[in-house]
Amino acid sequence: MARLQRLSPSDELRESSRLQVFETIRAAGQIARIDIAQATLISPATVTAITADLLAAGMIEEVSPEAAKGAKRGRPRVALKVRGQAHLIAGMKLSHHAITTLITDFEGTELLCHEIPLPGGQSSPEDLCQQIQSALNASCAAADLDPADISGMAIGMAGVMDADRGFIYWSSSLNQRNVDFGAYLAQHFAMPVFIDNDANLVAKAELLFGHGDRHTNFIVVTVEHGVGMGIVINSQIYRGARGCGAELGHTKVQLEGALCQCGQRGCLEAYVGDYALLREANVTSGVERHRDLASLYAAMADGDMMARSTLDRAGRMFAMGLANVVNIFDPQMIVLAGAQLAFGYLSSDKVIEEMRRWVVQVDAPLPDVRVHGWGNKMWAKGAAAHAIEEVSALRIREVANHAG
Amino acid sequence: MARLQRLSPSDELRESSRLQVFETIRAAGQIARIDIAQATLISPATVTAITADLLAAGMIEEVSPEAAKGAKRGRPRVALKVRGQAHLIAGMKLSHHAITTLITDFEGTELLCHEIPLPGGQSSPEDLCQQIQSALNASCAAADLDPADISGMAIGMAGVMDADRGFIYWSSSLNQRNVDFGAYLAQHFAMPVFIDNDANLVAKAELLFGHGDRHTNFIVVTVEHGVGMGIVINSQIYRGARGCGAELGHTKVQLEGALCQCGQRGCLEAYVGDYALLREANVTSGVERHRDLASLYAAMADGDMMARSTLDRAGRMFAMGLANVVNIFDPQMIVLAGAQLAFGYLSSDKVIEEMRRWVVQVDAPLPDVRVHGWGNKMWAKGAAAHAIEEVSALRIREVANHAG
DNA sequence: TTATTTTTTTTGAAACTCAAATTAAATAAT
DNA sequence: ATTATTTAATTTGAGTTTCAAAAAAAATAA
Structure with missing residues (x-):
């Protein structure tokens, strides 16, 4: 949400390299420190420091050294990857007749995909919020999870909206125009909830998991x-x-x-x-x-x-x-x-x-x-990708401000 | 030209704040340090340090303290502005029948505007380059300047081109497609020469001198x-x-x-x-x-x-x-x-x-x-704006790497 | 075993930024 | 006049971040 606020140089700096390293790791799937340094132009020394922070925060983990692919000599590289267990993420797609919910781990690995029917047509913000809650609870129940353990959720829907503010100018799912749905959802969920246009979510999925x-x-x-x-x-x-x-x-x-x-x-x-x-x-x-x-x-x-x-x-x-x-x-x-x-x-x-x-x-x-x-699940996957990215940014900010 | 190359975090940082301060000064015309700090979210201490560098490099100057506008008490603010004499800049617009050349100082103040006719139609890269040289020399002669004193020149022309590479896919001024005109010009001029589509140059003028x-x-x-x-x-x-x-x-x-x-x-x-x-x-x-x-x-x-x-x-x-x-x-x-x-x-x-x-x-x-x-001069002014920005970036990089 | 190679970590220095303290330069109050 | 007050700019010292260079670690080759 609050992505566009200006940051002072010191704040910006504190976040930027960590975020860059983390995004590089996620984009690569698995990658050794030396390759991160090469890809980002950050020095190996700094990569070591940053990845140590991320490891300590539990956001990434080392991969067991089986993948000695090159088979050359020298100290073997240790690959890093995003730690899936770090967070639970929910992605949701509202379509005309159903709500599709996807629960993933922090890597984006699907844990559960669940669909519940919608009464159809347009509903009030209050009703829609309740239906979203039901969908989330039902999905969590099916996966034997506690909704309180979910670190973030993103919802994709058709319409014209300002995603940064969570403000919906118009949506085919709502019976009113100009709804500050993001603020309303924030009051009814313990986790951060993000909203976006569904096409943007597909783009996000492509950015994180695609090309x-x-x-x-x-x-x-x-x-x-x-x-x-x-x-x-x-x-x-x-x-x-x-x-x-x-x-x-x-x-x-x-x-x-x-x-x-x-x-x-x-x-x-x-x-x-x-x-x-x-x-x-x-x-x-x-x-x-x-x-x-x-x-x-x-x-x-x-x-x-x-x-x-x-x-x-x-x-x-x-x-x-x-x-x-x-x-x-x-x-x-x-x-x-x-x-x-x-x-x-x-x-x-x-x-x-x-x-x-x-x-x-x-x-x-x-x-x-x-x-x-892609089938219906694509949209929910895109939403999950969006939530993963937002939660990552929040966590990185925490890491940057806490740990040394 | 070489704008898109990736920079390592340290290089990026070294440049970014200085550039930001400089751009803020230019955009404001005149602005006191305290206002720069407020506008950029950079601390007053850092603004002092950066402006001291820029002053030492001759890129900006203090304005005589006449403008005690607020008339409140307290130490009067000292406004800073871009130092016009720092550089001479040339902006050029190639149109079908003429070459319009504008010589400005580093602030963008017009020193001279000169137009020479073109044979018309499309010419070879070699001929066009010669005509550009003639236009520049004629303009400099008219203003009693030495072309060697010009720090940078930008040329705007209609067509489809990759401005970063200086590569022209097609232009109504050239009789061939796919000309690496930027490289050719670089060999024939001592100063850095930039090329861009003319609409982009108007955008640049709007960015630097407009809204x-x-x-x-x-x-x-x-x-x-x-x-x-x-x-x-x-x-x-x-x-x-x-x-x-x-x-x-x-x-x-x-x-x-x-x-x-x-x-x-x-x-x-x-x-x-x-x-x-x-x-x-x-x-x-x-x-x-x-x-x-x-x-x-x-x-x-x-x-x-x-x-x-x-x-x-x-x-x-x-x-x-x-x-x-x-x-x-x-x-x-x-x-x-x-x-x-x-x-x-x-x-x-x-x-x-x-x-x-x-x-x-x-x-x-x-x-x-x-x-x-705007009349015909607008285009040349946009080109000058482009050259000013590019020369600024080059100079800032120098300042960042030399001075301490 | 020792040498070599490659990756990772450690170390110490340089650069940048900022908060807080200080200095500078004006007006207002006495 | 002198002192107080206010605001701008600078200096100081500390905290981060980053990096080059050196060192350590962990493998294979000789």
Whole structure:
């Protein structure tokens, strides 16, 4: 939450190297001190000092020396890793019909994944908070854990929010706008609770457990009911001035175009969202030919020209929206994440190729595109990643201020 | 140039506070030590130490104590400012038909502005370098200066380039693609020479001399022959992974739309660029009714529906492109910069209002929009700002490593 | 056994920052 | 005039952090 506050040079310094070492260890999985020094440009002497602090605090541990991989001579390197038992972490994803909870250890290893149904639709902040509590308690009970032992929880939800403040401008899970949900949750949970947009959480998962160590600038585009985006700049989530940027779904792809849920016209979502696909397929033919996307896809497979045309346009619009982001951002990598039927079509090679063609052409490699067809658990995993990072930062600060 | 190289913690620290203090002084114009301490969260003791170094190095100077503004009692504060005489700086803008050179002192105060015509069109790297040398020599001669006394020069030009490497993928001033122009210039000039996209230079001018001290995330959109954009994130120019992002002019606003100079279809530039406006006005009516934009504007003023329709569409497309950037970036401020006729129309209240309507609506203030109708000198001033910043960074590094 | 190699730790010094004390330079009060 | 008060700037001394160099540790090679 309170990430953006300015720090004086002395405070900043005290935290920075420790954090850097710790992040390097986590990113590597296992790594010897000498390699940390090389990766971070911190001297071996300092690495020894810092890792000694982290070891004493129980945040990391030495790996048994089996991995004498190089088989050269010389003193064998001792690998370090994050100590999983250090903390219990909860990640939660609120979707329309369910709450998915993932309990992990401090390394991100899954201990339990649990899903409870939601009444559906939008609820009041109070009700939603209660449902979150129930979900957490149920998950803990299933894993035979005490909720009080959990060191931090992150919750991912669709909507427009200022994650640093925990303030939700709008969310499809809430029946009110402008809710200071973070503050409300803080009162009802003993542990620190973090909130974020779900696309940002996928980005965080990519940073911590995916290819984020090699890419410092990338974007994550999620296709679910709507289209979401997370932006990573300099290995950090970019949140915009008001905390509500990255609204790819509502960028305009057609002047005075199709009507969107948000009330405006020509939004990308109004062409590629599932409701938009069904609307076009049905309204155009005058009768309700398709009740769901599966039917629409089946029709396309059968050679139905109208279905094909609808999906083709959605694909082209999606390519156009992606190309615009690439032209603006020049990311190293694009991660497409989703699980629904539409996702398969929108992440097809044909669409990606079209996107590539629409990017300003220079003699430099175009961004990598990675497709993650992860299931529902991905979102909760992203939330857990977020909580792990936040808890790490809190703990590092403690270590820096206590131990010497 | 070599901005992106990683630094070890000790190197970073040595530079960071000095740089921060220096930037604070420049941003403020004049500021007392006690206020520097407050602004930077650096302790007064350290501010004294750092400013003593900077004074000894001749980079700053004390202001005569006339400005006893507060008229309270107590020891009067002594204001510090950047020492103008410390360095001579050159900023240069290459446009299609001229090279504009601005010589400033280290404060950015203009000493001389000089323009020489260019043969026009595209030239070879060698010729362009010679023309740059001529421009610099002519300017220095006019100001009775020795080119050897200039501490740094920055050159702004239209095109797609990787400013950190000084590598030009494509520029309208060069007849070849993929030129390592920075390296070439480095061989032909004694001073450090920096290259950047012109929109980025306007952003830099805004950061150093404009409202950049209060805004850390903003974008600059330039309307000249084409549409350019500079992105500032965290008070730093964002350059993308390959150094070639921010291509607002080539974001697509219409699927399979109008043909653009770049060979693609539906680019924003293909609707709002001057050539695009003339093309539409003339091709549509079948005869060449307008030879230049002035004629088109006059026609609109006379009530010509065709002219009005052409310009209206350009305005809407521009608003759409801007709205897309806002939806993606959520900047605090948008700076619209330009001087041409089209600029007046594209920066009109009507267009801005339209843009505002197309942004995702949340209960938070929309970005400020500032319109800079600066003339040709603006670009060179931006280049000077860039050179000043780079030379400052070099000098600070020297001070940090020499003095104690 | 001894030499060599490589990793890790220890040591001592240098740099940076800051809190607290001190000095400097003004006005207000007496 | 002189003293008190106020505010800014500097000095001092201590605490951190970092690092280079030296030393120690732990393996293999000779």
